[in-house]
Amino acid sequence: MPQVRIVAKNFMDMVASLPAMKLDKLYDNPFICQAILRSLPPLAKKYVVQLLYIDVPVSAKLFEDWVLADGASKHRVAIDRLIQLRIFNQTLGRNRETTYRINQTFQVNLQKHIVHGGALPREPMPSNITVRLPSLEELEAYAVDQWECFLLHLINSSEAEKKTNISSSMMRIFQKGLISQRDEREPAKLTEGGFQFLLMDTNAQLWYIIREYISNSEELGVDSADLISFLLELSFHVTGEAYNMNTLTDIQRVTIRDLADLGLVKLQQGRKESWFIPTKLATNLSISLSDTSARKQGYVVVETNFRMYAYSTSKLHCEILRLFARVEYQLPNLVVSAITKESLYKAFENGITSEQIIAFLQQNAHPRVAERVPSVPENVSDQIRLWESDLNRVEIVPAQLFDEFSSRGVFDSACDFARENGGLLWEDSKKMFIIVKGEMFNLMKDFISRFR
Template identity: 80%
Template sequence: MPQVRIVARNFMDMVASLPASKLDKLYDNSFICEAILRSLPPLAKKYVLQLLYIDGPVTAKLLEEWVIPDGVSKHKVAIDRLIQLRVLSETLDRKKEATYRLNPTFQINLQKHILHGGILPREPMPSNVTVRLPSLEDLDAYAVQQWECFLLHLINSAEAEKSTNISSSMMKVFQRCLLSQKDDREPPKLTESGFQFLLMETSAQLWYIIREYISNSEEHGVDTADLIAFLLELSFHVTGEAYNVNTLTDVQRRIIKDLADLGLVKLQQGRKESWFIPTKLATNLSISLADSSSRKQGFVVVETNFRMYAYSTSKLHCEILRLFSRIEYQLPNLIVGSITKESLNKAFESGITSEQIISFLQQNAHPRVAEKIPSVPENVTDQIRLWESDLNRVEMDPAHLYDEFPSRDVFEAACDFAREYGGLLWENSKKMRLVVKPLPPSRNSHHHCAIATTIAQQLQPTWANLAHHKEFPSRSVISLVQLEEYLQVLEFLGHNTAKSVRVDVENSQIWTPAASEQRLRTRTLQRSKIIFRFFTLRSFKMYTALQKIHKDRDAEPTEFEETVAQALFDLENTNQEIKSDLRDLYINSAMQIDVSGSKKAVAIHVPYRLRKSFRKIHPRLVRELEKKFSGKEVVFIATRRILRPPKKGSAIKRPRTRTLTAVHEAMLEDIVYPAEISGKRIRYRLDGSKIMKVFLDPKAKNDTENKLETFAGVYRKLSGKDVVFEFPITEA
């Protein structure tokens, strides 16, 4: 799972990271000094005000005396913060004791601001010029709407495209901070960082965008100090008042247009002049993170059954909830959904973590449930964490498995070469199998070709030439069927040339694309991962069959099971209708059952977890297999295990699905599929034996009427019980 994380810092954290020269330049502005003072922790503010009119340095011991013993930790935090912002400078006196002194530029400008106070960065426009100013409520609604449109644009919502246009400079900010990736042929898409960004608080999102905007502007020649100074000046403007755009510089005008996209200001045009109106988002820029994280109105209610109700009219809220939940209903003021494993796995793959989802649900909890502890049910939060941990239990590393060796000498030679090369991971001398690890791309091809050549030298001359010259033998050695099967195996293994070649049936050659579209003799074994399976025609055919059957405990398949597996493999490569569905399917076992007289049936056991996949193609697959087995009726049964009853007094309980009765009942449903069982009746004979009569749904009568005898014979063979299948008689 991706480990991408966004570190959200507030505006003052970014200011503290500026070089010393730029910080000193910022402190030439008295409004910046006041903004810095506002952002400081309470104890740091106290230190600044007490040192404001002290011209000389103050010892560290004196500052420590201003703090009670319980506040030592807060004292260290305050001092560190002041030093980071270069408000305090630390030096050593003659006795080599630490002393602190206020930054002279900061001290002088803050003194002037306190003495003269009440001066605004610029005067608002007279009311007779601006007659259509929005109210504070309308301005707040505008800021929220702009910010939501901005976030909807990140999700690539069609509604956002219609409602707003984001400037090109802001789009560069998105690309810079990895909120969206843009390809020339594809629309912008959210990255892993972008998904995490959407779950942040509004204040953290704003600070993150502003920080990236400043970094992007610096690369285009805009002075960082001037840009930060202008942003902090905005926090001293009065919310709802209009300010003339003509009082701004050309750079500041471009900045104002970008800030309008974020909802920090609102631009209005009059008959002769234009003005901007700051919103609460702009006036809160200089407030510290702790002060700005006030409780916002929540809207989400999560129940213990994983149902989720969001009382909101915001399209943004709906899109954010869709990231990690399944939306079922969307009413004008209510969003109904549920948290499922599938929706969460999709979120985890996008880079969202379980803690971010839980934090989002807790921070946006409805007031009625926010007062409860916990606001989100514990079983929901625990299950979200468990589903995330399921994805991190096993780490997958690529490897290559080789088997089907023609002799033990060849197997030992391959093991020695792989061991000498340092790529041997596992070997089984009894079954002649080995697993090697892949090397870097530059060496991987050479590694496998060397192993293939080493083994091929000990084989027939024809196959040795095949490995060395990487060409197909003549028609007398390899048939057209082998050529076609060879290409199918190449495609199955992901060979880089399998999708660009085809067989010329008439001349027993292979076509490859060329600039002049000429017919060429192929050289396809440049990355020969399958030479081990291509030693002889027999071993190659065994490979095609063995991949469609997985026996329990690696038991050897019978001759009939190999025939069934080969039939499935042939269908996968020749029948385009079910080719894709059969690709990942395999069987556990197969057997031929005598039904009555000369009539026989084929019973195929499939893995229990693949039973639904087999049922999707059941009618088509049965029809094709019955053609291959000369009309023998085919039945698919899921493999189930019966457990013995636990001993008396044992704490271990046997699942109901593993009892003899439950397995036989489930087996009965598999045998009659696609017909459904509509009723059962058990009758006892005079001798004490019993017979079960099963009634099938009449809807499947046309497809299964001729197979009732087969169903009974297969069930008798597998369970030892007699059963009679009938269709209920309906009155005309």
């Protein structure tokens, strides 16, 4: 079983692991407070709101009294998270009682938000300067296009037509862990992690890339806290509005160029000024911190005869399907493929599991079949699982062989002894051979030596 896990969702862990000083600095920005609040578990959010206007430490017992027995574990998770993120400060009050007090910067920022309502990080530019802004549909198409182009480059696909502006060194950093190249002549191969990455949904992929991006720029000397706060701030802009580039700092201006290559923003140049327009990918950044993600329209229909029809014009989709299916022919808006034993074996070899494939098929089911239960025919999903378990037919167990028994009586009692202890693997009564599990060797030796 592959043990590679690409951890993409716990961006908040990354924030939580920042040193205390940086974390406190991060809370100076009201948008970060908001984004972080939204990423908390529901119970933790409630605790924060409850304490928002309370200026004295509150005893931990008070919280526990509110919680029903069922919720004790959820309560602990929530409190741990709050303390980890330094939103709650834990202190020992009088009579050795644990008390919590909300982080004051955090508190003040949220209070402002509650009193004044949600403000925008920066004012959009008036429409008389920005001549022609793309419509929301155009913007969405642009974002999807950029992102796919990036992914195709990432997996070194020959299908990528457009060039991406991301430098090859940056690309190599993203590819680390996803793609391996043993030596120069060999074409680069996707690793197990790479396959799992491709099967993730867009938001999860995005966060994985952003994480890599942040840790990379940290090496280049950019403060990760600044970057995180800029990215989170970006997610509070309104999709489709233009924002002036002059409002950004130099570092942010460099960052935003890279983000444009990923499809998070669209850059436009006017006669005098230039501006950036956030796309849905950017504004969804803070939503995807919690597990919410808007469900994408599916495109795959799997039939009981193992045929798979994918209604998609995207080359990336085709590449993904190629990971575990044999593509038979491609029409402008349709990819017809078949799930075969050979294609699946290839996938299993690369470390994709049957459960991942089935989950992928279920999540990307075409709306017409998504209503059906199950959306993937049972015979197909069962067969995929069976084929995987076929590969695991051989089990390796360390074993010991005993032979040349002095008499049949000794052999028989040795067999019985091994069987009783659950260690007998194989016996041949004619030749008087017996094979037992390795860990039973000493027991067996003692047992047989008693007959001597």
